[in-house]
Amino acid sequence: MKFCSNCLSPISGKDKRAIALIKKEYFKDDRPWYLGYSGGKDSSALLTLVFNALIEIPVHHKEINIIYCDTGVEIPTVSIYVKNTIAALEIESNKFNLPIKFNIVKPKLDDRYFVKVIGRGYPPPTNIFRWCTDRLRINPVKSIINQQEKSTVLLGVRMGESAERDKTIKKYNTNSKYYLNQGTSTKTKIFSPIVNYSLKDIWSTLKHNAFPSSIDHSIIGQIYKDAGNECPVYKETKGTPCGKGRFGCWTCTVVRKDKSVESMITNGHNSLDELFKFRNWLIEFRDNPKYRCTVRRNGDSGRGPITLTGRKIILDKLLYAQQMSNLKLIEDHEIKRIYQLWKVDINNDKYKEA
Incomplete structure (x- = not known):
């Protein structure tokens, strides 16, 4: 068994299988990979697994693009944590010579929250007129991904999070339980190696993997204790707002x-x-x-x-x-x-x- 320093238990068999799966899928084709990162537990666990998979690959043939969307109105405590973590991750990934590129994207100026509300007079979003998610969070990410003819987006989506999430996963599932369709788009595939992870599995991944050391499970845990869940960084469904139990x-x-x-x-x-x-x-x-x-x-x-x-x-x-x-x-x-x-x-x- 592989043990990590300062850990209470060995890396789980589920993590080993997920890392093996990521390595296998990485070698399948030349499609660029994009990983949606919010700093939350699920995207952090996914990034942890990808990081460890890349460490085990001796020769890399394509980059992994990590995308964080800075909407301009993120809770400052969380935004500061994420940006500090990204800076540390860049140093750590360079140390291991990993093909990871970090992208912090922002909405177009005319799509910024206060430009819309104060400049154009848009009413602040409601459930009826929820104009914010696409403009602030989804479109900036898509502007990067859509530059490619075909791509694979890695998302930390999981079964069992909520009835709505389970419904969405089932609606867009494919022949592979680890892949989802991106609506009607044939350009983008969604790959989620942690789709069968439980909440306990997620925290185990964050706690018991030595790398990347830049992701600190105790800090993430404190943020969750203080605030709640995170908003999505890539569109999964039109119907679900990120207004409940989130940071x-x-x-x-x-x-x-x-x-x-x-x-x-x-x-x-x-x-x-x-x-x-x-x-x-x-x-x-x-x-x-x-x-x-x-x-x-x-x-x-x-x-x-x-x-x-x-x-x-x-x-x-x-x-x-x-x-x-x-x-x-x-x-x-x-x-x-x-x-x-x-x-x-x-x-x-x-x-x-x-």
């Missing part, structure tokens, strides 16, 4: 009450307090008819975008939260774009607030 966007208004950030504040993440207050204020402000146009952008009557007055109020509140929290919540070039979009509306004869 993701601190601005999330898909749910009425953000228990994740509230829990993190309770557990000592005091810098998030101003963000939590802003988010709670925003969810009420969103539904205030006083600050919504009564004409839509297409000219039809009905609840339209947030008025310019309303958008200015949101920006002031955001900048106040940024100052009080001492956290960078909005980039300078986003503010510049917001001002540009305000001018567009001011000078547009078709834009009407009433």
Whole structure:
């Protein structure tokens, strides 16, 4: 048995089989591999297994692209952890001469959360109008993957996580239990070596593999204790929001009450307090008819975008939260774009607030 330093038990047989499977699939073809990484337990376990598989391969014929999507509104505590981990993983993978490339992708400027809400007047997302997931999280990842004619996406999806997840896996399953179809696309295959892993298996993988040492199961465990689960980094289904039991966007208004950030504040993440207050204020402000146009952008009557007055109020509140929290919540070039979009509306004869 292979033992790792500072571990309580040997690497499991399930991990050995998963590593062997990854090695076998790696050699099958030249299709580029992309691994969706969020910093959560499942994607971390998957990355751990891939890392160990690559260590055992003497000659590598293709790169593994690790993709993390920085939406710009990730919970800062989690975002900082992920970026620090990626920096350490780059050093460690270079040490082993592994063909791993790390990509931190961001949404297009005009798709950024605050550019949409404050610049264009988009109402913060709801279950009915949940515009955020595609623009902030899915499209940036696809912009990398779709550059290839054909590709394989590695995802840490598992049976038994939830009834909705099980339904999705069964809907898109293939002749191989480790592969899923990506909707109707023939360009992309989804490969999940941990599809039959239990929650216990995931934590065992993180705890009992010596490499990569950059992934610390105790830190991940503390984040989960403080917050909750992670949002997906690649689209699996259109129907499931990432608003329940997650760590993701601190601005999330898909749910009425953000228990994740509230829990993190309770557990000592005091810098998030101003963000939590802003988010709670925003969810009420969103539904205030006083600050919504009564004409839509297409000219039809009905609840339209947030008025310019309303958008200015949101920006002031955001900048106040940024100052009080001492956290960078909005980039300078986003503010510049917001001002540009305000001018567009001011000078547009078709834009009407009433």
